[in-house]
Amino acid sequence: MGQIIYNIFTNSLNLGLIYAVLGLGVFISFRILDIADLGTEGVFPLGGALTILLLTLDVPPIFVLFIVTIAGALMGLITSLLHTKLKIPSLLAGIITMVLCIPLAQLFNGLTTFSLGFDKPGGFVGSITLIGQKQTFYAFLVGFLGEWGYILTTFLAIIVIIGLLYWFFGTEIGISLRATGHNKIMAQAQSLNTDRRVILGLMLSNGLVALSGSLFSQFMRTSNSTFGQGTIVIALASILLGEAIFFFKNQHFALKLTSVFAGAFAYQLVINIAMRILNNNGYLKIVQAILFVLILCIPLVQKKLFNRRLKNTNKGVESHA
Amino acid sequence: MKLKNLLKSLTLFAVLFSVSSCDTNTTRIGVLKFVNVPPLNDAYNGFVSVLEESDLKYKIDLKDANAEGALVSSSALTLVGESDLVLGIATPAASGLLAAREIKAKQIPILFTAVTDPVYSGLMDDKDHPDNLITGTSDMNPVREQIELFTKLGLNIKKIGMIYSSNETNSIIQKDLALAAANEFDLDFTFKTFSETSEISAVMDQLIEDGIEGLYTPTDSTLVSAYSAVYEKTKVARIPIIGGEEGMLDQGAVATLSINYFRLGQLTGEMAIDIINGKDISEMPVRYLDETPLILHLEHAEEIGLVFPTELLQEAETILGAEA
Numbered sequence: 001m002g003q004i005i006y007n008i009f010t011n012s013l014n015l016g017l018i019y020a021v022l023g024l025g026v027f028i029s030f031r032i033l034d035i036a037d038l039g040t041e042g043v044f045p046l047g048g049a050l051t052i053l054l055l056t057l058d059v060p061p062i063f064v065l066f067i068v069t070i071a072g073a074l075m076g077l078i079t080s081l082l083h084t085k086l087k088i089p090s091l092l093a094g095i096i097t098m099v100l101c102i103p104l105a106q107l108f109n110g111l112t113t114f115s116l117g118f119d120k121p122g123g124f125v126g127s128i129t130l131i132g133q134k135q136t137f138y139a140f141l142v143g144f145l146g147e148w149g150y151i152l153t154t155f156l157a158i159i160v161i162i163g164l165l166y167w168f169f170g171t172e173i174g175i176s177l178r179a180t181g182h183n184k185i186m187a188q189a190q191s192l193n194t195d196r197r198v199i200l201g202l203m204l205s206n207g208l209v210a211l212s213g214s215l216f217s218q219f220m221r222t223s224n225s226t227f228g229q230g231t232i233v234i235a236l237a238s239i240l241l242g243e244a245i246f247f248f249k250n251q252h253f254a255l256k257l258t259s260v261f262a263g264a265f266a267y268q269l270v271i272n273i274a275m276r277i278l279n280n281n282g283y284l285k286i287v288q289a290i291l292f293v294l295i296l297c298i299p300l301v302q303k304k305l306f307n308r309r310l311k312n313t314n315k316g317v318e319s320h321a
Numbered sequence: 322m323k324l325k326n327l328l329k330s331l332t333l334f335a336v337l338f339s340v341s342s343c344d345t346n347t348t349r350i351g352v353l354k355f356v357n358v359p360p361l362n363d364a365y366n367g368f369v370s371v372l373e374e375s376d377l378k379y380k381i382d383l384k385d386a387n388a389e390g391a392l393v394s395s396s397a398l399t400l401v402g403e404s405d406l407v408l409g410i411a412t413p414a415a416s417g418l419l420a421a422r423e424i425k426a427k428q429i430p431i432l433f434t435a436v437t438d439p440v441y442s443g444l445m446d447d448k449d450h451p452d453n454l455i456t457g458t459s460d461m462n463p464v465r466e467q468i469e470l471f472t473k474l475g476l477n478i479k480k481i482g483m484i485y486s487s488n489e490t491n492s493i494i495q496k497d498l499a500l501a502a503a504n505e506f507d508l509d510f511t512f513k514t515f516s517e518t519s520e521i522s523a524v525m526d527q528l529i530e531d532g533i534e535g536l537y538t539p540t541d542s543t544l545v546s547a548y549s550a551v552y553e554k555t556k557v558a559r560i561p562i563i564g565g566e567e568g569m570l571d572q573g574a575v576a577t578l579s580i581n582y583f584r585l586g587q588l589t590g591e592m593a594i595d596i597i598n599g600k601d602i603s604e605m606p607v608r609y610l611d612e613t614p615l616i617l618h619l620e621h622a623e624e625i626g627l628v629f630p631t632e633l634l635q636e637a638e639t640i641l642g643a644e645a
Contacts, residue, residue: 220390
């Protein structure tokens, strides 16, 4: 019994932390820039596929993380250029990137099997496993701490990421980026080049999504081009649940970033518990849908209950109405 | 806060739910199924049927991953955490369990089934000498013999085609084998892939324009899920399909050398019983189905104007679609 609670806790922490990185990426596009970027579902498996390829080629794991983040940023560049320069609606621009990313991920998988001597170059491969002796980003701490090594490694990574994001969004360019998302016309009136901010923001966002895909693939030692399915739901649920948990004082930007992490953990916790109660994962999808509606309703309920106290918070939620 | 209370009550629920199942003599078997499709379900049912006949005390926990990465990993971690033996049905499920076992640092045996090539998929280094507490059964179909069937149909087929999903590693392995077999039997071979099932019709049109006289469909769960799109096209063009597995005959294929997933699951179940009874896994190489009976479908053959030669009819173990 204690074992079960312990397992629920560690499983949720492991996945919650990895999906918190994803949540932070989507937070930038969805909350700060006010753009729904569906490219996430493609960039996530792309990051994973590139990771397994680079690890198979014996690139040191820390460099792998950098390279994958840059690759994700490039995908964000594509989405943002389609959106800003070609005036394609952001939703469609994201879908185009997603469609592009999945065969790219399969090509990377194909290169991995080629480098292992199984296949000819240029093949599209759906799923691959990282061969046993290759070390991942997690190897160092896992050597000392076992399962908690995974948790601690991702946790340290998240602290660094939140720190960097907090610093970045405090700089002049970061603040102008937030202003662009908040009120584009006002930002343009202040003679800001909003297109450039959107490009930068989406690059940052997709970089983090790819990084999350990379961590997930290293954690699971697999790359699969279908693994992006459902990531946007997980990310949005994490963001919204986080906002619901920290609703009473979410003015501070650092707390907003932390709330994504808390939300990601809470969401995994609920999913993990639901998975145990419902033996069939088919029902889980129904629970997920209901849960999603509930999470989306929370801001409304909170507003009704604490109307006065919340007058100036949850601005983001209002601006989406 | 309300949410906290909800979480508390849910946890309590989970605890109550699991207390009833704590028993030290029972073997806890965790099964992770990658996606809910007939072949994988058959494999699971076969696995369970063998265990039911045995006198072992066991409890099965089945999780279906819905082909989602997030569910593969959380299900795998859950199962590995609380099972004495785990079974992965299809390659991604098996590799998820393998990773989860490493994360949990537990030394429990892993079985797999419906994996075409465990070495290619990175599950193990040597099929004959499992050294990492992982073994299982492969659903490798007799591709060479299936391709050979085209020459036995009595249609003087010179050019065959193949369609498969670019998402499926298993299909790529089968494509290479089919290509080699086609060369051996002097057949022209062409293949086309699709990434989404909505593309199947267009891809089939291209294959038919290329002038194929026969179509080979591999054991590809994405393809199986939209098989009727393939059948619609071949029926009009009067092209016979040889299927990679038995289920395809119900959906339009004319013949196959059958892989019976129920039987494959039974084979895996037998291995599970051996493991529970203490057999050393390093002495349990990956097993394959030893019999692949010929199955024909008369009705589908008739629709395209194909009459099976007598020797083929005599060879067949099962003939489906005969007039009642």
